[in-house]
Amino acid sequence: MTRLFFLCLYLLVSSAVFPQFIGFEDQIPESFTGNSGSKLALSSLYYKEGTQSLEWSYKPGATLEVSIEPLRLDKKKEASHGITLWIYNEKSQNDSIRVAFLDKEGEVSYGFAYQLKATGWRACWISFEHMQGGKQSKEIVAYRLIAPKQKGRIFIDRLTFPMKEMNLRTTPDQQIPYNNALSFRDLWHWCRVWQWEQYTYELPLTAQLSEEQRQQLCLIEKRVSEAVDVKKAPKEQVDAAYKLFQTAQISRSGLGFTGAPLVAPDELDRTKGEISWNDLETMLSGFAYDATYNHSIQAQKNYFTVFDYAIDQGFAFGSGMGTNHHYGYQVRKIYTTAWLMRKAIYGRPNRDAILSALCFWAALQETRKPYQYGRDELLDSWHTLLMAKTISALLMPDERERDRALKGLSRWVSTSLNYTPGTLGGIKVDGTTFHHGGFYPAYTTGVFAVLGQFIAFTSGTEYEVSVSGRKALKSAFLAMRNYCNLYEWGIGISGRHPFGGSMNKDDVAAFASLALAGDLSANGDSFDHGLAADYLRLLSDHKTPQSAYFKEQGILPAKAPQGFFVYNYGSAGIFRRANWMVTLKGYNTDVWGAEIYAKDNRYGRYQSYGSVQIFGKGHPVSRDASGFVAQGWDWNRLPGTTTIHLPLALLDSPLRGTTMAKSKENFSGSSALNGANGVFAMKLMERELKNFTSDFVARKSVFCFDNRMICLGSGISNSNTVYPTETTLFQCAYRGGEKPATGRYWLTDGYDNYYHVVEGTVRTQVAEQQSLHEKTRAQTSGVFASAWIDHGQAPKGSSYEYMVLIQPDASQLKRVEEERGYRVLRRDDTAHVVFDETTRITAYAAFEAYQPQGDELLQSLPAEVLVMHQPDKDYIRFSVCDPNLNILEKEYTTKEPSRPIEKTIVLKGGWKVVMPQEQIRVVRRAQQTELTVRLQHGQPIECLLQAF
Numbered sequence: 001m002t003r004l005f006f007l008c009l010y011l012l013v014s015s016a017v018f019p020q021f022i023g024f025e026d027q028i029p030e031s032f033t034g035n036s037g038s039k040l041a042l043s044s045l046y047y048k049e050g051t052q053s054l055e056w057s058y059k060p061g062a063t064l065e066v067s068i069e070p071l072r073l074d075k076k077k078e079a080s081h082g083i084t085l086w087i088y089n090e091k092s093q094n095d096s097i098r099v100a101f102l103d104k105e106g107e108v109s110y111g112f113a114y115q116l117k118a119t120g121w122r123a124c125w126i127s128f129e130h131m132q133g134g135k136q137s138k139e140i141v142a143y144r145l146i147a148p149k150q151k152g153r154i155f156i157d158r159l160t161f162p163m164k165e166m167n168l169r170t171t172p173d174q175q176i177p178y179n180n181a182l183s184f185r186d187l188w189h190w191c192r193v194w195q196w197e198q199y200t201y202e203l204p205l206t207a208q209l210s211e212e213q214r215q216q217l218c219l220i221e222k223r224v225s226e227a228v229d230v231k232k233a234p235k236e237q238v239d240a241a242y243k244l245f246q247t248a249q250i251s252r253s254g255l256g257f258t259g260a261p262l263v264a265p266d267e268l269d270r271t272k273g274e275i276s277w278n279d280l281e282t283m284l285s286g287f288a289y290d291a292t293y294n295h296s297i298q299a300q301k302n303y304f305t306v307f308d309y310a311i312d313q314g315f316a317f318g319s320g321m322g323t324n325h326h327y328g329y330q331v332r333k334i335y336t337t338a339w340l341m342r343k344a345i346y347g348r349p350n351r352d353a354i355l356s357a358l359c360f361w362a363a364l365q366e367t368r369k370p371y372q373y374g375r376d377e378l379l380d381s382w383h384t385l386l387m388a389k390t391i392s393a394l395l396m397p398d399e400r401e402r403d404r405a406l407k408g409l410s411r412w413v414s415t416s417l418n419y420t421p422g423t424l425g426g427i428k429v430d431g432t433t434f435h436h437g438g439f440y441p442a443y444t445t446g447v448f449a450v451l452g453q454f455i456a457f458t459s460g461t462e463y464e465v466s467v468s469g470r471k472a473l474k475s476a477f478l479a480m481r482n483y484c485n486l487y488e489w490g491i492g493i494s495g496r497h498p499f500g501g502s503m504n505k506d507d508v509a510a511f512a513s514l515a516l517a518g519d520l521s522a523n524g525d526s527f528d529h530g531l532a533a534d535y536l537r538l539l540s541d542h543k544t545p546q547s548a549y550f551k552e553q554g555i556l557p558a559k560a561p562q563g564f565f566v567y568n569y570g571s572a573g574i575f576r577r578a579n580w581m582v583t584l585k586g587y588n589t590d591v592w593g594a595e596i597y598a599k600d601n602r603y604g605r606y607q608s609y610g611s612v613q614i615f616g617k618g619h620p621v622s623r624d625a626s627g628f629v630a631q632g633w634d635w636n637r638l639p640g641t642t643t644i645h646l647p648l649a650l651l652d653s654p655l656r657g658t659t660m661a662k663s664k665e666n667f668s669g670s671s672a673l674n675g676a677n678g679v680f681a682m683k684l685m686e687r688e689l690k691n692f693t694s695d696f697v698a699r700k701s702v703f704c705f706d707n708r709m710i711c712l713g714s715g716i717s718n719s720n721t722v723y724p725t726e727t728t729l730f731q732c733a734y735r736g737g738e739k740p741a742t743g744r745y746w747l748t749d750g751y752d753n754y755y756h757v758v759e760g761t762v763r764t765q766v767a768e769q770q771s772l773h774e775k776t777r778a779q780t781s782g783v784f785a786s787a788w789i790d791h792g793q794a795p796k797g798s799s800y801e802y803m804v805l806i807q808p809d810a811s812q813l814k815r816v817e818e819e820r821g822y823r824v825l826r827r828d829d830t831a832h833v834v835f836d837e838t839t840r841i842t843a844y845a846a847f848e849a850y851q852p853q854g855d856e857l858l859q860s861l862p863a864e865v866l867v868m869h870q871p872d873k874d875y876i877r878f879s880v881c882d883p884n885l886n887i888l889e890k891e892y893t894t895k896e897p898s899r900p901i902e903k904t905i906v907l908k909g910g911w912k913v914v915m916p917q918e919q920i921r922v923v924r925r926a927q928q929t930e931l932t933v934r935l936q937h938g939q940p941i942e943c944l945l946q947a948f
Contacts, residue, residue: 022159025050037062037147045254046155048086048121048261048313049272053157058147066143070104071162073128073138082127082166083143084267084322086314087175088155089116090255095148101128102144103137110135115175116148120256120312122175123264123322127166130179158267167266171320189377190325193360194318199368203407206400216461217402221394223457228336233293241286244279245302250309262313264321265330277330280310288337291344300344307354317356324361328384331361335388342395355395362388364405367412374895378416378426379435383447386413386454410463413454417469421897422887423590427472428569429937431479437893438592438660439570441489442501444480452510459517467520474520474531477511481534482565483574485581486620491628491638492585492611493570496594496601498774499623499630503538511535512546533558540620564678564704566670568883568938571608573670573680575704580616580806582709584640584702586668586682590885592660602653602774603635605661605692610682610700612640612711616807617751627732627751632769632782637728642684642698642713642791644720646691648772654690660892661687669883671866671940673841678704679866681832681845686718693720701832701845703822707812708836709804710822715829716791716798725791726763727800729755734766734785746817747787752807756820760789760800799827826852831861841870859906859928867905872944875914880905880933881940900936907931907945914944 022029024042034040037059047053056064073081087097096113103109110131114124128135143161171191172179180191209217250259260275268276283306290299314321338345338358345354359365363385393405420426423437435443451473458464465473480503483489487502494501514520515531523529532550536557539547565574571591575582585608587593593608595601618625636645653659668682679701686696696718703710713727730749737750747755747764764787771780791798801824805816815821825833825842831850835842844850846861857876861867866881882901889896911929913920919941923930933941 020160020162020164023049024052024054024157024159028054031067033065033067034058035063035065038064040064043155044258046088046121046256047258048088048157048263053088053155055153055155056145057153059151060147060149062147064145066145066161068140068142068161071140073140077128078138079127079129080165081162082125082129082131083159083161084123084125084163084166085159085161086121086157087114087124088121088157088256089119091152092117092119093148093150093152095150097148097154098146100144100146101131101133101140102142103139104141105137107137109133109137109140112176112179115177116154118174118316118318120316121314122173122319123314124175125163125167125170125322126176126179127170132178158263167323169323169325171322171324173320174318188325189363189375189381190327191320191323193324193363193365194320196363196366196368197318197360199365201368201404201408203368203404203411205404209399209403213403213462214399216463217394217399217406220406220457220461220463224339224390224394227453227457228339230289230293233289237282237286238290238294238299239286241283241290241299241302244275244282245287245306247273248275248279248283250305256312257309259309262310262315264323264327266323266325277315277327280306280315281331281333284310285333285337288341292340300341303341303344304348308350311350311353311357315357315361316353317360326380327361328380328388332384332387334358335362335391338395339391345395346397351397355392355397358388358395359392362392364389364392364409367405367408369408369412371412371416371418374421374424375416376424376893376895377435378420378424379433379440379443379447380425382416382451383443386450390454390457406458406463410458410465413451414466414469417451417465417472419472422889422894424893424895427476430567430569430939431475432567432569433476433479434569436495436595436660438495438595439493439567439572440495440595441480441483441493442495442497444476445501445503445507448477448480448510449504449506452506452513455510455517456513459513464517467518470514470517471520474514474528477514477531477534479565479567480507481538482561482576483567483572483581483583485560485576485579485615486538486622488615488623490581490583490585490611490613490615491623492583492607492613493572494607496597496604498601498604498607499628499633508535508538509544509546511538512544512550515550516546527553529555530558563675564670564672565675566672566678566881566938566940568669568881569885571668571682571883573672573678573704575678575709577707578807579621580614581621582704582806583611583613583615584670584680585611586680586684586700587661588663588668588682588884589666589890590662590887591668592662594660596653596659598653598656599775602777603648603651603772604774605651606636606638606641606643609638609641609643609684610680610698610702611638612702612709612804613638614751614753614804614806616753627749629733629782630774631780632771632784633780634731634769634771634784634786635774637726637731637786637788639728639730640702640711642700642716642725642727644693644696644718644723645726646723650691652691654692659689661689662890663687666884666886667847667864669866669881669938671868671879671881671883673843673868673870673879673942674877677706677836677839677841677868679843679845679868680704681847681866683847693718695719696725699829699832699847703834703836703843705822705836705839705841707806707808708816708821709806710824710834710836711800711802711804712824712827712832712834713800714797714827714832716800717796719794721794724793725795725798727760727789727791729757729762729787729789729802731784731786734783739766739785749787750785754805754808754813755787756803756805756816757789758801758803758820760791760802763788763790801827839870841868843868855908857907859908861905862903865903865905866940869945875944875946877942878945879940879942880931880935881938882935883938885938886936898937900934902932902934904930904932910948911945912948914946917941917943
């Protein structure tokens with residue numbers, strides 16, 4: 001009979017159209033039927049969409065049958081299709097609603113259990129891929145809800161079936177804990193809160209705290225209170241809370257509430273009056289400010305009404321709300337203002353529900369164990385949830401629990417600050433900070449601020465961050481100091497924010513916090529003098545208690561960083577002298593060239609095509625004052641890059657989602673000698689994407705000595721016969737200064753930088769440029785001075801050579817006009833080699849295996865290596881670098897570490913290393929010496945060589 005029933009059902013619905021979304025606003029669909037133990041009705045008691053939901057009253061074993069248009073699953077649909085709905089449960093029980101999907105024979109092919117432990121609204125989102133069941137039959141004609149073992153009722157709303165594109169970030173939670181393979185979520189931390197909830201503390205619970213421990217906890221609480229104190233209720237935020245509260249129309253109903261449905265942003269429809277986490281933050285923070293500073297009784301009442309409503313709606317312990325990704329950015333003030341309201345929270349009858357919700361969504365449970373190796377997206381976690389974790393730990397009513405939670409949190413922070421492998425988020429061994437699988441300063445700012453806050457909170461207590469963690473963090477602070485001038489970074493390392501982003505005052509304050517936490521320079525000082533000096537420089541003329549203390553201790557503001565800094569986790573080099581900075585940027589198999597979204601940085605393809613960008617003007621120095629402004633910017637002409645000059649319609653984002661193109665070439669990055677001078681080189685290769693030119697290749701290099709850069713290009717080739725290939729010298733906002741040309745091949749950008757073109761057809765212009773906004777495509781315009789080398793259409797083996805003088809004085813400019821001061825020893829597809837007469841440095845960028853002719857020192861170089869050497873009294877200072885990170889897995893992000901690479905350089909004659917190093921192996925043979933260098937992380941190895 002059962003098979004006959006489903007066969008008839010199959011025939012009845014085979015031509016029907018099953019609605020994808022059901023809100024139960026008008027009627028119960030005919031396809032919904034209950035057996036004798038079921039009763040179906042529309043209800044306005046609770047709803048998650050519109051003003052009604054489906055009430056299903058059931059007896060034990062009752063079923064709710066839903067017939068559907070037959071759905072046949074293939075492998076693709078099994079992964080992408082599923083069901084989404086919300087369920088309201090009034091009574092907690094250790095049972096579940098079972099959902100079974102049936103084939104035309106009435107057999108269960110797919111199914112899952114939905115736990116009823118929680119009360120209130122909870123999401124039920126799951127794809128067929130993650131359901132249970134035999135899954136033999138791939139045709140589904142109906143699904144069935146099976147009641148638990150006791151009488152009751154639930155309410156159903158926001159039902160979509162079949163959901164044809166399930167959210168990739170569907171969150172496992174208390175209701176469906178096995179939902180979405182957790183092993184796949186190593187990289188998506190937002191979705192792992194329930195998995196972490198299963199952790200148990202490895203740290204014991206102290207039987208009784210000592211008086212010293214109590215005092216330390218009180219000290220931390222005092223510091224947190226001072227940090228979150230805004231002194232006076234911000235009227236705008238208070239008004240916004242009352243306005244939104246009135247609009248949301250939150251009212252008690254039954255055992256819960258009605259009002260504006262609270263959902264995750266991915267399913268939010270504001271045209272229907274729905275709200276999300278940021279709206280909770282608006283109301284909770286505004287009412288907390290009003291209650292705390294204005295002593296408003298009504299605000300306190302509203303605060304707890306909103307919190308109770310939030311928990312009822314799913315912002316609660318154990319709830320994933322369907323998908324909770326990136327919620328941290330929208331809930332930060334919920335935590336800081338909960339600290340203001342803590343005494344009132346402790347007095348609430350549902351105190352534990354509030355505190356457990358706060359702890360759960362802060363992901364404090366992750367810190368029951370040390371940081372998990374291979375966990376990604378640390379910058380997001382630190383930035384958005386570290387303060388939430390701290391406050392959640394301090395809100396625990398039992399002081400012993402507070403003690404253990406803070407110890408676990410401190411341990412987690414300390415271990416998370418260890419250098420992370422591969423392209424995972426976090427801090428790399430060269431100090432770069434990673435997010436989205438790449439070097440990303442725009443996500444680092446703000447992170448330093450909150451890490452600095454935590455260090456300041458816990459400094460001098462047993463909960464402080466470990467020395468090793470603080471040392472790793474210091475390396476990241478110093479790197480940001482080096483690649484920012486004064487607060488801003490170059491376009492090449494800007495990710496999807498080409499003209500935005502800078503260090504802010506809270507990041508600067510973090511330098512002081514880290515300095516005061518203890519000396520990290522092994523000098524035995526009471527605080528870190530170097531970081532303190534950097535803090536005073538970055539603070540400029542502002543006065544703070546920390547700056548006053550440092551000055552009393554004799555600390556002077558640091559000078560601007562000087563030298564050449566290697567950041568090959570970003571395929572980048574930073575060249576600095578005086579108060580100017582140059583950012584050199586490429587990309588390779590492990591480092592993406594630009595982050596391009598469908599609506600962000602649409603035209604940013606060329607950010608890493610060998611860019612050479614000078615920041616050197618302004619008080620303080622800034623990108624705007626240095627001539628880099630978005631209005632009218634020609635996205636084809638970032639200085640230093642070799643590009644095909646395309647119409648913006650062809651340069652636009654080529655993919656519907658994110659474009660983060662990596663090269664097929666390994667060789668791109670920088671090296672340095674003695675930290676003072678350096679070289680950047682890359683094998684440029686464009687990828688096979690829409691509107692790209694897949695055979696576009698070039699060999700590029702930049703040799704940096706004092707305030708001079710020698711820029712070389714060779715092998716520039718592509719088949720694009722429509723649009724010209726160019727190498728941009730400069731493009732700067734024209735503000736009425738000097739014109740670009742001061743002679744046929746001597747040019748100035750109007751910002752005191754001079755360009756001498758030795759080879760290449762030069763074009764210059766001062767013109768009003770029409771461009772498009774990188775987000776909106778809105779028309780922009782601006783007047784720019786530009787110069788470029790024109791390689792023509794479809795060049796074959798084109799090349800260039802030019803020198804840049806950065807802010808020379810008149811005597812140097814005159815001297816260099818008479819004598820260039822350098823010699824190009826080779827420039828072809830095998831190698832670029834330059835000798836600088838002033839520093840006596842010879843620098844090599846070997847693209848292929850290279851045997852120099854007439855070289856006094858080198859017999860041969862292997863392919864893809866950067867070498868620099870310089871006489872140093874009776875020795876030769878020698879550096880070797882392969883910028884290739886040599887990471888095995890070539891994915892968006894990977895935990896595969898950088899692997900060592902050995903490069904063997906053959907020297908003429910007999911040589912020894914003055915101070916032996918484990919990374920260098922020396923083998924002497926007749927008339928030559930083999931120097932084998934073990935390289936890793938794209939870092940140069942340097943030594944002193946002595947002849948014998």
